[in-house]
Amino acid sequence: MKKLSLLFAFLLVAFMTKAQNQDDYQDYNHWSAEVQVGLTKPASPLASGYHSNVDFFQGDLGVRYMINEYFGLKGTVGYNKFEDAGSSANFESNLLRGDLQGVVNVGSLLGFRDWTNTFNVLVHGGAGYAQLKGKKPVKTETDKMGYLTVGVTPQLRLSNHFALTGDASFFGNFRQDRTFDGTGYTNRRGFNGYYLNASIGLTYYFGGKGSVDKVHADWYNKAGNQFGELSNRLDNLENELAGVKSDVNDHYNEFQNHIKDSNNNGIPDYMEDALDSRYKQETPEKVDAMRELINGYASVYFPFASSKPHDYSNNAVNYVIDFMKKNPSVSVTLKGYADEIGNSSYNQTLSAKRADRVKDLMVASGIDAGRISTEGMGEDTSADKASSQARQLVRRVIFELR
Numbered sequence: 001m002k003k004l005s006l007l008f009a010f011l012l013v014a015f016m017t018k019a020q021n022q023d024d025y026q027d028y029n030h031w032s033a034e035v036q037v038g039l040t041k042p043a044s045p046l047a048s049g050y051h052s053n054v055d056f057f058q059g060d061l062g063v064r065y066m067i068n069e070y071f072g073l074k075g076t077v078g079y080n081k082f083e084d085a086g087s088s089a090n091f092e093s094n095l096l097r098g099d100l101q102g103v104v105n106v107g108s109l110l111g112f113r114d115w116t117n118t119f120n121v122l123v124h125g126g127a128g129y130a131q132l133k134g135k136k137p138v139k140t141e142t143d144k145m146g147y148l149t150v151g152v153t154p155q156l157r158l159s160n161h162f163a164l165t166g167d168a169s170f171f172g173n174f175r176q177d178r179t180f181d182g183t184g185y186t187n188r189r190g191f192n193g194y195y196l197n198a199s200i201g202l203t204y205y206f207g208g209k210g211s212v213d214k215v216h217a218d219w220y221n222k223a224g225n226q227f228g229e230l231s232n233r234l235d236n237l238e239n240e241l242a243g244v245k246s247d248v249n250d251h252y253n254e255f256q257n258h259i260k261d262s263n264n265n266g267i268p269d270y271m272e273d274a275l276d277s278r279y280k281q282e283t284p285e286k287v288d289a290m291r292e293l294i295n296g297y298a299s300v301y302f303p304f305a306s307s308k309p310h311d312y313s314n315n316a317v318n319y320v321i322d323f324m325k326k327n328p329s330v331s332v333t334l335k336g337y338a339d340e341i342g343n344s345s346y347n348q349t350l351s352a353k354r355a356d357r358v359k360d361l362m363v364a365s366g367i368d369a370g371r372i373s374t375e376g377m378g379e380d381t382s383a384d385k386a387s388s389q390a391r392q393l394v395r396r397v398i399f400e401l402r
Contacts, residue, residue, distance in 0.1 A: 036201030099128025134182020352376025
């Protein structure tokens with residue numbers, strides 16, 4: 001019993017030390033259900049003239065919760081049937097039991113995931129309550145007792161949701177009044193009943209919403225999971241960029257027509273068509289008209305998740321620079337926007353970076369930084385989020401001349 005106490009003390013200290021590591025709590029499933037059947041062997045006590053070999057049947061049903069990839073808890077209910085063997089007098093007795101145990105994932109502690117993701121070992125131990133009842137040669141009253149148990153469970157992973165298991169467990173009863181055959185009484189107190197179980201079974205792993213593609217804590221590999229997540233992110237990014245490139249190619253002519261500048265004067269053709277010949281001279285009327293056109297139509301467009309403008313947007317920036325150089329009293333506010341894809345906080349920062357990037361281009365071209373202010377407006381929700389074309393049009397910086 002001293003060795004058992006030391007083992008439980010060790011498991012408790014290890015559990016309290018490791019159970020605080022919750023950084024990856026959402027990366028794997030925690031719950032599982034277990035069913036096992038197999039053989040049992042009562043070792044002691046048996047009355048004189050009674051003995052038993054390895055008997056069939058015993059079985060367990062259990063539910064387990066892994067707090068992290070190292071430690072967990074499980075509750076188990078079980079049944080054992082003990083019978084005579086060989087030259088023993090006939091007897092039959094049944095034992096019902098239920099317990100709560102701590103579980104140690106030895107494979108994770110010893111680094112099994114570095115070399116295998118198929119084989120694993122669990123160690124478990126705990127305490128429970130049992131009832132022993134003799135069936136023959138005499139029917140006895142229920143003998144109620146407590147017990148401690150320890151065991152080892154090898155695992156063979158079949159999929160993310162199933163594992164084949166084996167188990168070998170030792171049970172030590174205390175306050176057992178009758179022998180396992182039911183015909184005699186124990187003559188000592190404390191731990192006075194012992195039996196062994198050997199089982200084979202199946203574990204089913206399940207979890208909450210969004211857990212379909214997650215592994216269970218039994219098989220969680222932090223380093224491998226991080227690599228897989230990074231690979232998935234890169235794949236998703238490549239797919240997103242490919243989609244954006246396809247969208248831009250599909251609508252290239254539309255954008256080209258939108259920014260077409262036949263005479264290379266920095267003013268898109270559709271804006272020049274709106275100008276009246278009376279504004280050919282630098283007059284207050286022309287300045288006001290150009291300010292109105294810039295405020296209403298000039299925009300700088302950006303690729304997905306980028307603060308570097310599309311090359312075709314340089315004409316709009318150059319036109320505003322030229323206008324401000326000719327009109328030193330004019331100042332401008334640059335307002336940056338992002339589409340609705342992604343985290344709102346990230347998009348807020350990205351919109352500000354886009355505005356700052358356009359400001360840097362203007363300052364580098366000779367516009368005094370004091371004439372330029374910037375605002376990150378965050379997500380533009382006016383466009384259809386599901387439309388890639390619409391999202392392209394809202395990833396922009398607009399000008400507000402004053």
